[in-house]
Amino acid sequence: MNLLIMDERCTEKTDEELVALSLEDQEYFGCLMRRYTAPLGRYIIRVVPSFRNSIDDVLQEVFIKIYLNLRGFDPSLKFSSWAYRITHNHAVSLLRKEKTRPQLVSTDNDTYDFFERYVADGQPNENEIRYAKEEVSRVLAEIDQKYREVLILRYLEEMDYEEISDILKKPVGTIGTLLSRAKAIFKDEYVKKYGTEK
Amino acid sequence: MEQKNEENCVDCVMRRIKEERITPRSKWRFLFNDLSVLAISASSLIIGTLSFSVFLETLLTDDWDIYNQAGRTFWENVLKNFPFLWLFFLCIFIFYSYYAFSESERGYRYKQSVVISLCIAISLILGVFSYFAGIGEKVDNYLIANVPSYHSITGNHVCLWLQPDRGLLAGMIISTGTKPIIIVDFQGNRWIATGTPVFSRGAIDRPGERVKILGTAQGNYVFEAKELRRWSGVVEPNPCR
Structure with a gap:
């Protein structure tokens, strides 16, 4: 046709x-x-x-x-x-x-948005953006898969909780809990790897 | 992804679908899969119910008040009599029922705590009903009669009651309601039960009734009986070998 x-x-x-x-x-x-x-x-x-x-x-x-x-x-x-x-x-x-x-999780502008929202502070320049993407990618690669996948779905794929629940076949409440832990773990790992939180 | 690559990908897949004559799987297959998962969940719940029923049967027909007389400490009695095995089965099958349900097409949407609580509640409530309906006793009797090692795992209370020197005896009434009561114990010995015993816990003075007797051995297969209780459950041959 x-x-x-x-x-x-x-x-x-x-x-x-x-x-x-x-x-x-x-x-x-x-x-x-x-x-x-x-x-x-x-x-x-x-x-x-x-x-x-x-x-x-x-x-x-x-x-x-x-x-x-x-x-x-x-x-x-x-x-x-x-x-x-x-x-x-x-x-x-x-x-x-x-x-x-x-x-290493693929980096793109969405990766940077995630970083900016949850880790960074202030207006970054181009180099900072590039480094931030690499840093986010490295930190995401280090964390446990079950936390990494909810972070990717939520902040890079921009899915809501119900959609993530349907994708991963887990209750919505569990997704909420996983995401809270994932963000905390991501921040901890970031600080461990790159020093103080920006 | 570039537009050209997208089109290539789409063309490749469409070509492959046509060349390999790939067709979507039948709806019945998915229906069968989902029903199978739900059936596994329901079966696990039923087995959990039966487990709880037998758990109650074993727990409530054991005579927890005679452990001292039987020469056991409280904790020794708990270790030997408490139906740990059935409690273990109950937990396993409740978990499996929850797991199977959560793997079903829509089951994952429900909160874990709600599903597990429901599984526990259903197993316990139906377990109680089936205990009162005598199903627990039937299952227990069936296992005693057909599974050789069952009693060695769950605890053999027959031997507990074949200790006349400790005032514990069990067997079948063979007399016809006259005193003294004549009993053949579960090892085939004939006893004369003297005294005016109390008939409790459903025991009846009738030939063929199996009873447990509390009292004092007088020697020469004479037993002064103080209390007769109904015996529940099958007795395997050579129970104390």
Whole structure:
């Protein structure tokens, strides 16, 4: 089907509608993929940075899994949460294979926003921004995976508590507790590594 | 990610779906998986209920007041009689029930404390009901009769009651309601129970009734009985080998 026509047909459809349509016509699945290739790709690189160079292959596997499990999609969930859940589980299984090496979390502007909100003080210059990104990345790599993943989902992927709960399959209360601990641990690790809190 | 790369990725996946004829898995498969998880959770809850029922059966039919007479200290009696095994099973199956539920499609949304509390409450409440319905006794009897090492793990109270020199005797009434009462103990010895014993804890003076007797041994298989209590549970052959 012509890509342009397909795009027009998909633009006003919700994710949930596209899921239902994909079960009748495969081409609609392409629309879902176009919507989620960038965000899921970014998320995978954040969780498993060492797979940056093979991100296309990883994304292919993720989308195949999403397609295979399409009939298992629970409409009471947001499709984005469900897709992130599949992606998260796949990324975690890749991470387990890479367990021996600490993973530096991919740095970008979102990483800096997180740093600025929770660690930094004052107006930084360009060098400070670059160092801050590297510092955040190193500290995130050091902390336990269960804390790292909630920090990434909350502050880099900007998910709310319910979405994180649906992605990680944990109660909302547990997510709140994990996040509080994760922030405290992040600050402690930062101070340990880089001296006094900025 | 660049637009071109995105399109390549989409094209690759769509091509692979077509070439490998990949189709979404059947809805029934997901339904079956979810129902299986819920069934495991429910089964664990049922086993937890049974465990608590047997726990109560074992706890409440043991005679905690005679440990001194039986030559045991209080703590020795607790160690030998308290149904630790069933308490352990109860905890394991409550945990497993909670775990299976939390792995179900929507179960993870509920607070851990709420789910665990519910599992405990259901097991305990239904356990009490099933104890009063006699299910605990039936399970206990079945295990005594069919699992050879069961009594060695849970504590053998038969031998406790076969100590006539300590004033403890147990067996089956074979007389027909006349005095003295004739009893065959669980090791096959015939006893004459003299005196005017009190019948307590459901004991009945009737042939075929199994009883525990508190009293004093007089020698020559004569036993002066002070109290008869109903015997509960199956007695395995050669209980004190």
